[in-house]
Amino acid sequence: KNQVEQSPQSLIILEGKNCTLQCNYTVSPFSNLRWYKQDTGRGPVSLTIMTFSENTKSNGRYTATLDADTKQSSLHITASQLSDSASYICVVRGKTSYDKVIFGPGTSLSVIP
């Protein structure tokens, strides 16, 4: 069964600190992996996308890594800000005849002053 798992389930960090969120997946064959940020009460917004051949992708203070061999991805946030408080969702797209995607359960990040 195709699955996407994320850890930790929730995380609290102090403003200015760094953190790393993990995503493990078993989706196969694999097309791409995205990290989304979902603010409370809003729809998800894409942060990064990586294909099979890409190892790392940055978007400002967000850096995503991908190891397609071990089927693991991480999202690193540097110098966290209060506005980073949100749910971060790992989404994996399989290589099927249509673009069905598998959502992870998300990691809830709280940045406190």
Place this chain on the structure above:
Amino acid sequence: NAGVMQNPRHLVRRRGQEARLRCSPMKGHSHVYWYRQLPEEGLKFMVYLQKENIIDESGMPKERFSAEFPKEGPSILRIQQVVRGDSAAYFCASSPQESEQYFGPGTRLTVT
């Protein structure tokens, strides 16, 4: 280019009533997806539609739920005879082809 529009943003229904959720995809997008998010849970795929066709409804409950994406007008997710367990946020996303999905703000359904 306006983003994905969903309305209403908030919907309150009594048990047994019908709920109709609307989604207008981004201009030029012919693929629409509906997701449900229960409180404190992740998004769950419900249905994938292209204009006038349901491509994948494997995430849709077999009864009371239906979706359409007519040639003209928004996509509609219809829930008949709502129950308290239907209370959730319903998100719509759209994409032009097999590419990134852009999400709408969601409709929060409360069943009393």
